[in-house]
Amino acid sequence: MELDIKYKPIVIIALLFVSLGIALGAIGAHGLEGIEQISNKNIESWKTGVLYQLFQGLGLLVLVLFSQFFKVEKVKLSLSIITIGTFLFSFSIYVLVLNNIWNINALKYAMIPLTPIGGLLMILGWVVFLGKVLVARR
Secondary structure, three states: OOOOHHHHHHHHHHHHHHHHHHHHHHHHHHHOOOOOOOOHHHHHHHHHHHHHHHHHHHHHHHHHHHHHHOOOOOOHHHHHHHHHHHHHHHHHHHHHHHHHHHOOOOOOOOOOOHHHHHHHHHHHHHHHHHHHHHHOOO
């Protein structure tokens, strides 16, 4: 079975989420510890961003395969919502953690609301996919 070409961008993004998540996890584990501007709470936040990024990247891959195997149609919307939500959630956390080092005043640029918005979008994307599965033809 070949991958439907319309899913190729999502698969590429999912693979980037996973590979970048591994790299950012290593940075969090080995590069951020010991930097005095980065607290243990910041490192835990970083780990949360990495964890969600990894799970969502793998989840996107599973959803693409699932939709191909079980012929669930019109799932690109849910995949896009999950992708945007993951980006907003995880990368806003990274920026907020690095804010202390870069001194970019991320709070001034309203980065905080992006994290919960991203989380809500991730949930919404999965619920939309669930709806597609429930109405899929047998």
